Amino acid sequence: xxxxxxxxxxxxxxxxxxxxxxxxxxxxxxxxxxxxxxxxxxxxxxxxxxxxxxxxxxxxxxxxxxxxxxxxxxxxxxxxxxxxxxxxxxxxxxxxxxxxxxxxxxxxxxxxxxxxxxxxxxxxxxxxxx
Numbered sequence: 001x002x003x004x005x006x007x008x009x010x011x012x013x014x015x016x017x018x019x020x021x022x023x024x025x026x027x028x029x030x031x032x033x034x035x036x037x038x039x040x041x042x043x044x045x046x047x048x049x050x051x052x053x054x055x056x057x058x059x060x061x062x063x064x065x066x067x068x069x070x071x072x073x074x075x076x077x078x079x080x081x082x083x084x085x086x087x088x089x090x091x092x093x094x095x096x097x098x099x100x101x102x103x104x105x106x107x108x109x110x111x112x113x114x115x116x117x118x119x120x121x122x123x124x125x126x127x128x129x130x
Contacts, residue, residue: 010048021093024036031097032095038090047082047092051096081115085119
């Protein structure tokens with residue numbers, strides 16, 4: 001299993017990010033929210049992911065960067081669950097919607113449940129209606 005989070009898997013395209021926020025679907029598991037959309041990615045990867053923490057709630061960049069680091073680490077450890085079950089490519093944006101600075105355990109539990117909700121949602125979207 002590959003637990004890396006290489007440059008090719010990081011979401012940096014402005015067009016793709018704008019598409020996410022305008023047409024993307026979302027799932028939420030407090031304190032995280034995932035916005036996703038099926039898209040064709042320029043690199044040969046199943047998912048490109050980005051993280052974001054609002055400046056309105058966390059004024060200090062040090063705090064925002066720490067939360068983003070925790071979110072990236074939790075995603076990195078559990079991304080194989082998603083990679084092994086999806087067939088199309090997706091763009092992800094993880095948002096932190098909590099008000100207090102979290103611990104890694106809180107972020108990790110929320111990330112696991114969030115990815116499970118995503119897989120459940122995409123499984124129901126991809127099944128043909130009878």
